[in-house]
Amino acid sequence: MESFESCNWTQFGYKFTQVFEPAVLYELALLEGVRFSALVRLEDRRTEALASLGAMFDQASELSVIELVNVSSALISISRFEPAQSLLRILSERRTTSREDFEIGWLEFLISNRCGRGVNSPAAFEKMGRAVTTREIPISRVLDSCTQAVVWYIKRRELPPAEYERWLKLGTSLSQSSDHIEPGSLSSWYRGIAMVPAANGDSVATRRSMELAREAADRCTGSEAGAAETNMIKTYYESAMKEYVYVQRDMDAAKEAGRSLIALDPAWSVSYGELAEVYLRSKQVEKAAQLYEKAVTVGPPYVAHHLLKAATCRDQCGDLSRAMAHFEKLAGLAPRSRQVMTAGLALAHRLSHPSSTVFKRGLQEIETHVAD
Known part of the structure; x- marks a missing residue:
């Protein structure tokens, strides 16, 4: 939100913090009870920011190239890839400078990276590389x-x-x-x-x-630091957690980095899930379950993923009733997940739980969808 509100639309430099995959938008549609297509195509404009962004998108023909780059960036930052791609087609026809080519290549890379597993990334980097040789970037x-x-x-x-x-x-x-x-x-x-x-x-x-x-991140975070600057420290801690787990093999340091990450932004659910993973690797399954459940309570993104991990942890702890409750909720949050339906059905059978019919029906619907 801060990136959108503080953006100077007539200058390059839209500040990205995180760009999510389309699956995150699908989960949000389920949680909010809105059509997925309405979110994807920017038809749902219930907030003031979305209404403002939508208005700029509707007036694309009247925007400058720099404004189009910034609007495309804003759309990509909230996973509205389809309308962003339509603006990139306009941009490709109107671009005239190396800087514009570079920024277009950057956006094409982001879309390829999040939507196409990087299939078009080489072409995007080739475009950026040509622009770099002009020494105008x-x-x-x-x-x-x-x-x-x-x-x-x-x-x-x-x-x-x-x-x-x-x-x-x-x-x-x-x-x-x-x-x-x-x-x-x-x-x-x-x-x-x-x-x-x-x-x-x-x-x-x-x-x-x-x-x-x-050291470089610390130079970003003075008394006037905003969300983008604070994000530099957050991403340091996110990377440090992985470093301590996989390279340094120091689980205590990883936990400390995770706690520092949460302290920076307690409203960011992903941080609780990442710290939960550290506790899970430390065989502290109960603590991991609590953190995954906290992540679910905090909210999107990755609610279904966090809930599935919580359910699995509760099952490992022997807290089967709570695990079952998580799987029942997951049946609505992830109706197309074979993993959820299969695991939920297995647990329901172990408990002779009546929700087994829900998971059976879910698996049947998945099979029907695949067949179609």
Whole structure:
């Protein structure tokens, strides 16, 4: 919301914090009792911000290229990918500068990354790369693209190896000019580059990069810090939790990072789920269940995922009645999930619970849907 309200629509620089997959929007439709298509296509405009964004979308033909980039960014930030893609088609016809090409490539990458498992990411990075060679792109924006190239190559090989190496080399070079780079971009780079030694099990180099990420993030968070700046510290703690679990093997440090993450933003449900995962790996299943349930109480996103994890934990703890209650709620939240229906039915059979008919019907409907 803050990014939307503070945006200068006539200048590049819409501030992204998190971009969710379409499944999150589907879950929201179920929770709010609205048609999924109405959310996806921006037909549902019940809030003032959505009404304002929708009005700008409707007037796309009257907007400048920069305004179109920012409106597309706002749409992508709330997972309205379909209307964003329609604006990108307009942008592709009207673009005239290297900066515009770069920003279009950036948005095309975000959509490909969230909706198509990165199939079109190479083309998007090629477009950004051509723009970078003109030397007309701000250094911080170039470093942003380097970061994403590294992160998504490590995560799921979205770029060819040669392209990854090129962006890695460029980012490493740019990061040496840290005085000319926005602290948020620099912090993201160091968090991203930490994944390289982490993938090789190099705990010392990983921690060194993470410390640099923290130092840069700290420079973002003064007394005037807003949501985007605070997000830099949040993302540091999110990455640190994974580092401590998978690389450092220090579960106490991971828990401390998780608690710090929650303290920064108690209204963000994802943080409770991430800390719950640490406790689960520490074999503290009861504590994990409590945290997953807290995540459900706090709300979207990932309500169904958190509830399923809570149900599984309660089952492991022997608290079968509470596990059953979670599965019954899940039957409505995730009606197309074979995993939910199968696990719910298995537990219902063990308890001779009458809800077994609900899960049987759910599985039958899934089979019918697949057959159609």
